Amino acid sequence: MKKKLLCFFLCVLLLPLGVMKSAGGDGVTRCLLIGCDRFVSMPDTEPASANNVETMGALLKDFLPGEVRIQRYVNGPGTVEGFERLVADTFRDANDADTALIYLSTHGLLREESGEERVEFLLSDGESEEYLEPEKLKQVLDKISGDKTLILDTCHSGAVIGCGGNSVNWFEDGSCRVLTSSGALEDSWFWSTTEDIYRGTGYFTAAMDCALRSSDFDQIDPDGDGKVSLGELTLRLRAIHGASTVYCWPENSDAPLFRMMDDRKPTNRFRAVCFDPLEPQDQKVVQTMHFRIEENMRLEFHVIPSYNGAWDFEHTVSRKDTEKDGLIRMMKVGEKQKKIRNPRTNFGKDGRILLQLVSTKVDGSAPIVEAGKVMSLEELDSLYQDGELIQEETDGQTEQEES
Template sequence: MQTKKHLVLFCIIAYMLLFIRPILSEQFDNNNLTSKQSNTTTTRRALILTCDTFINHPDTSGASKQNGDEINRIFADEELDINEVYNYHDTIGNEETFRYIISNTFKDSKPDDINYIYISTHGLYINETDQASLVFSNGNEEFSLDAEIIEEAFKDVKGTHFFIIDACNSGALIGRGISGGSSKSTFYGDRFKIICSSGGSEDSWYWSSSGDGSLVLQGAGYFSSALARALSKENNYPADLNRDENISLFELYNYLYYNHAPSVPQVYPYGDNFSIFTYSKQNIVRDEHISNLTFETTVISSNNPYVSFNFIVEKPIIPVYQIVYFENGKWQFNKAQFIYDIASRTNQEGVYNNLRPGLYNRKISINHSGSGGYALIYVHQLSGKTMRFISGKVLSVLPDDGLEKVQVMTDTAFQPLYGQELPITIQHNVPCLMDINIVDNNGNLINTIKYNEPTRPQNLLPKGSTFVWNGKDNMGNFAKPGMYSVSISCKLPKQTVSFSSKPFELLESKIPIGLINNN
């Protein structure tokens, strides 16, 4: 009798399992899919995953959905030649669902195909355990997804996988922007190309406390807005820095690094020229209201307490300048200062007048304290009652002096041929300008990582900045195996501090090794 009961139970379970996969298939195969014919032999598929409704974390008030809609609009551009776009919002509540969506979306991918994955959700990082994760929820279930699960889900998927991760602490998934560096060993090799909206210690969205103690979303969508503009046909694809009709991974990262202000975008692999997007110049139809926005400097000092910039108005428009200061470890978006262009005075009916087409120069005073600090400036264009993002810049407010306890830390060894990159952590207590060079054991210059680069807040403890070296020289070739060090100069108007790291080893082997911080 006991055996018969077990047999009946087994049959019932087996019968139920037959329906699990069809139910998932029916739910997700009928999801919103946009498709079009390819102009090349390479097929490009895009997957947009967004979450706004959570169980154990604050809801994001539709912000992720808006981000996804903005990216969907860009991916739908005929010029970028993305053939299929899949959207899932508030859908993933468990790992099985995530894995099924990945395998189903990219089941037909070939080795030469490109798979685009945009994710907008909560990101988490626990510094003590070096654990980074993304939170997914469907409103009824919630789970955290780490880098190992993501990599495993793509194990059997052919093609190149380009991730855009728009979440707080997202850089931690690739070991970027973390105090003391990270020993992460995921996503190595040529299959993965990744851009993250923030470093591992940073917020990407910004919250403030309301009267009842709950969190109120103050700032979201900044990264997706910068990304959308970078890939915008109307704005002449500004991410294509060399104008060769190919937007490489490094070009896109470089544009975002200098035009997305509230957090520090991160990338893997660093310096990679893999072509992510292509387009044709002859099909561009520009529709800009403001063009050629140029900042004379983003460095503020006691001798120059102003941010100066110029731009061309192509069509009548009202520019709006948003100033936000960095205080107590956070960007104070709830205290943002909005400046409507002084030339756009209200007329007798009480509405703002547009700036007429022409060249304009502007200068805005920035608060300068003796101890230094950071601010950001956003340039928007006013359209009705809404503001449309144009550009954002971090302003480094330098003290005259005050640099103390400058240190440089790296790992003891790394293997660039295996895909590893060397994390460089520089501790500095105040904003400054930095020169960062890689030198060999004889003091010869191998690579200039940064020159005269203004620092920006990364929420490291202790305060500081992080960078990486991909093991290549200034000509783009891998450096020879051997001993190297990082040489830096931190510069203020009345003080310069120079320092070198302990030597580290560039290894030739392609076998993974455990990395130990060279503290």
């Protein structure tokens, strides 16, 4: 599998604050999904943004309640004026009972201005391009009537809500709820393959798809109310998306975004994946994981080192799971528990590695990045001292210290 840095890769998803209101029939949810893959000054990203748009469109169709209208726009607009006009046309008939959703997948750029980090988003149709500044984005969204939520899948996307760096929260007034795929100083990534030019997507967008379609209900909807809130989605994404840090605003928001259904349509092969806390074993770090599969498949563990604070995908090490059925290497349907052990010396000066679980069909085709987890010596050392689990006493009882 070929890994590419989607440096400054952006997806903006604008969801309504009260998206669940439409379940009662008192509003329409309008969705505008924009993906830019062709650029003048930056590397092309095909087919990542186009596939992100399709993935999000399917998610919104399946998990948004009530009347939902979805418009897709790939490769464009190439100007800020064109973006503003497209948004105005899409939401022209919106009123206070409605909800709005905008999804934008493109490059983003981190700039420093007066000691503060700013992220700007590159609008492009392959022939013309302009950067959309955060204050202009805020102005455009403020003109839309009804409830709104903004979701960003981008390098440095946390900069728009002041997370992960020295940046301004442009949405502190509460006009939009915001979900971002990364901190202000983090990159965001996509994957592609050399075998199939049509396959590939952003890690974060794929993680949203897995979180909603393939998590057990108690993982994605722990309060059991049948709705997935912004806070619940954020926690689940942090549990299975390791390539960057997911943030949301307001923090721990209980605003409902999606509905849960008994009849979901999973697009990946794993179900209910979860990772145990790290454990030491001699001079190795052990990661235990659990998941369920409902079709025979193969599994690979991709171990990505960190260098100077960034994931070094060019030096990914792939390890094949050894489970076999007779002479054929594959995992059969059922509940699974797997362990991977990495020597402490593999963690380098940064003291961390990224573990990704990649499934394929039994013949090795059609790879899917199922989940990711950061393994860090800092996490391990916060749990164990001299090989012993750190305990703390509370009111006469002994509890495990949380990492």
